[in-house]
Amino acid sequence: MTITSKTFQQRRQQLSQKLGQGTAIVRSAQMAVMHNDVEYPFRQDSDFYYLTGFNEPEAVAVLAPHHPEHQFVLFVQPKEREKEIWTGYRTGMEGAKERYGADEAFPIAELAEKLPEYIKDADCIYYRPGSDESFNHRIYRFWQAQLRQYPRRGRGPTMLADLSSILHSLRCVKTPAELQLMREAARIATEAHNLAREAAQSGKYEYEIEALIHNHFRQNGAIGPAYPSIVASGANACILHYIDNSRQMQAGDLLLIDAGCCYDYYNSDITRTFPINGKFSPAQKTIYELVLAAQEAAIAEVKPGNTYNQPHDTAVRTITEGLVDLGLLVPEADEDIDQLIEEEKYKAFYMHRTGHWLGIDVHDVGIYKVGEEDWQTFQPGMVLTVEPGIYISPDREVEALAHVGDEWRGIGVRIEDDVLVTESGCEVLSAATPKAVDDLES
DSSP: OOHHHHHHHHHHHHHHHHHHHEEEEEEOOOOOOOTTEEOOOOOOOOOHHHHHHOOOSSOEEOOOTSSSSSSEEEEEOOOHHHHHHOOOOOHHHHHHHHHHOOEEEEGGGGHHHHHHHTTTOOOOOOOOOSOOOHHHHHHHHHHHHHHHHHHSSSSSSOOEOOHHHHHHHHHOOOOOOHHHHHHHHHHHHHHHHHHHHOOOOTTTTTHHHHHHHHHHHHTTOOOOSOOEEEEEHHHHHSTTTOOOOOOOOTTTTTEEEEEEETTTTOOOOOEEETTTTTTOOOHHHHHHHHHHHHHHHHHTTTTTTTHHHHHHHHHHHHHHHHHHHTTSSSSOOOOOHHHHHTTTGGGGOOOOOOOOSSSSSSOOOOOOOEETTTOOBOOOOOEEEEOOOOOOOOTTTTTGGGGGOOGTTOOOOBBEEEEEEEESSSETTTSSOOOSSHHOOO
């Protein structure tokens, strides 16, 4: 279960068709230092991996569809026995051609010498600036050099454009092969969530549950967690990106687990909230059922022709109406639901959006808005998360919650699924992860 070399080739061909007479330059990720001379595990740049499948640092890919011989060129680290002893085997130039389909490959040290050959006859250089400012400036200087020659040559790149404007629209719509990997990532994460729910009990520490989850990811072939896992018990669930995972769980706690895995570079992202002692309190159950109703209503809005914002709008309305009914959100004398939503009064309880694109990146690429006013329209093959929540802070100094009673304080609930837009509606990739009240109580 993996992306084949033919698929990577097809992706490059799709992008090349959109480049026209342009040349695309994509840089690999670099090794990042954790501390002193200790490096983080290497993770390839998502755009670079999407187009090449090449999983080494210090590389540059060039797509030049107008070039008579070399439409796909890789600049890579050469094979060097002494360095490979310390840091692992390298593909090298011949391997870049044989294994990754490059028409030509050069040592990365020859980039400055060789790259002009592939941009001098282009009308545009497509490049997405990254975090390495020195490399960004190198590309800018390549472009400047071509501009200086343009009056004498009468051709060359007169434009420098963001590659993501055309590449990310391809990445946003998943192929059957990509969806197969995402289903596997969801399956592994579902099993981990189910194991975590069975293991959670008062007296255990959050990090014990985190360790169980991560162990299951690796045992089942995942690269590891897709992001730092959130294992938040009690009031910790009101911290949206809580990752300390250090508290000892207590009887009566809810446990919010936001954890997904990365499988062959494709991610899952699932959140479940449940009572660790097997029984919701009345207040916990009320909030949980409201979040679940909002999520189910939002998922129903995921279908071709609807816009990206419709699930969010639906979740916000459901939560706002529910909070008013419970007396937790108190309107002014003449305020109706529409006004509460317009003024974002619900944000004292629900402060984030209802989802994001999902794929090679957890917060995957793809535009959310088309222009200033119009939202992206759902198309089959898009995958997003749907994750409404309610978080009632225990902090007594939050003015908007001053009227909220003790029984509600410290309750944090989020429910998140991975949802694929299909031809006729949607498919919940993480549906096997239980979320009905009856399934969570014992």
